[in-house]
Amino acid sequence: MTKMRRLLTLAALAAAALTLTTTPAEAQFGGLLNRAKQAVKNKAQKKLEEEKNDLKQTGKKAAANAVSNATHKAPCPWPMDPEKLGERERALATDYIDNLGTVSNEEVIELKNQILARAHEDSMILTATGVLSPNSYPQDVYAQGGREGQELMLMDMFYSDLQQHAINLVLSGSLVPGTETFEFMHLLFPVGNTSYYIKNEGDGLYFYTLDGDKIFVDEDEIPYVNNLYNKFFNAATLFKGVDRDMAVTAEYCYLIVNDALKNNTPDNIAYQPYPRSGSLNSLAGQALAVIKKSDSYKGATAVVIDADNWTIERSASGEPIRRKCGGWVIMNEKWGKKAYRVMFAEEYDGNSYGPLRLYGAGLGSHYVK
Numbered sequence: 001m002t003k004m005r006r007l008l009t010l011a012a013l014a015a016a017a018l019t020l021t022t023t024p025a026e027a028q029f030g031g032l033l034n035r036a037k038q039a040v041k042n043k044a045q046k047k048l049e050e051e052k053n054d055l056k057q058t059g060k061k062a063a064a065n066a067v068s069n070a071t072h073k074a075p076c077p078w079p080m081d082p083e084k085l086g087e088r089e090r091a092l093a094t095d096y097i098d099n100l101g102t103v104s105n106e107e108v109i110e111l112k113n114q115i116l117a118r119a120h121e122d123s124m125i126l127t128a129t130g131v132l133s134p135n136s137y138p139q140d141v142y143a144q145g146g147r148e149g150q151e152l153m154l155m156d157m158f159y160s161d162l163q164q165h166a167i168n169l170v171l172s173g174s175l176v177p178g179t180e181t182f183e184f185m186h187l188l189f190p191v192g193n194t195s196y197y198i199k200n201e202g203d204g205l206y207f208y209t210l211d212g213d214k215i216f217v218d219e220d221e222i223p224y225v226n227n228l229y230n231k232f233f234n235a236a237t238l239f240k241g242v243d244r245d246m247a248v249t250a251e252y253c254y255l256i257v258n259d260a261l262k263n264n265t266p267d268n269i270a271y272q273p274y275p276r277s278g279s280l281n282s283l284a285g286q287a288l289a290v291i292k293k294s295d296s297y298k299g300a301t302a303v304v305i306d307a308d309n310w311t312i313e314r315s316a317s318g319e320p321i322r323r324k325c326g327g328w329v330i331m332n333e334k335w336g337k338k339a340y341r342v343m344f345a346e347e348y349d350g351n352s353y354g355p356l357r358l359y360g361a362g363l364g365s366h367y368v369k
Helices: 002-017 024-039 042-071 091-098 105-128 139-143 146-168 222-239 244-262 279-290
Strands: 171-175 184-193 194-200 204-210 300-305 310-313 320-333 336-347 356-359 363-369
Touching: 024 300, 105 146, 105 222, 139 146, 139 363, 146 222, 146 244, 184 244, 194 244, 204 244, 279 300, 279 320, 279 336, 279 356, 300 336
Parallel strands: none
Antiparallel strands: 171 184, 184 194, 194 204, 300 320, 310 320, 320 336, 336 356, 336 363
């Protein structure tokens, strides 16, 4: 849902609750205008129309201040508070959204109810004063709506951040217009330093690696998945009553994660062939000693260098900078041996290459036979 649609949704709710009245200034000027029509020509009529517009604007501003001071009863939630979410402090909203999976759903429900209550009051005030109508442009409402316009602007910014940081970057699929049907392709999400897919295999949803291997997400990584589930669940809660399409999308996301968790068993592990040794595997012993100095691979049992030749990285002038080779670190895990893809390198000092070092990690992993 666009910002305009959100504003108009709230405006419709407010319009249903209000009967617009003419301000005293407008009524007084209406009489002046009727008398003027009888006594003046077109030039005078044009001048009076301009004066009428000026009076309307003055009346609207005065009414806005009066209504604003008189009708605000709902507290202003922090995502809509200009004093807490100025341009410099917007990180509060993105940090909250990024950590949404750790927030209780009860807390999220309370925040959403506060947002809706305050937005409803803002919309009623701005509708009563003529600033907000079905034909209003959001930018005009933000600019002319005073405090209430700022609060609605911040609400839209919060929901835009929620859509971007909680939904858009992880889902591949689309909601069928006018229905509750979601054409699901896959869901991509981070787990620690890597990423997984959830794919639909016809008989159910399963976890996959980026290399296309069906996997089992074990207990060390399950907290990441549960966090993702909670994030989608809370996002769906926040979107309900505000943005139908995004609420449905978020709901599908947490249902997808939930179904994949039901099918998450060790039987899903795709064991790959043990890595082959390349011509540079004579470096394996040296590489194992280097690897064991890393906190991530202290328990390594072996290293397999599968490269046949060094890859030389050069400067713009053609001088060597370093040489690199790839390999696999073998670790004993609960469900068998697991190979982790890494990169080694030796730096060039102008005369010769230095000692072997770990150059890159987190490049993929899988269980091996």
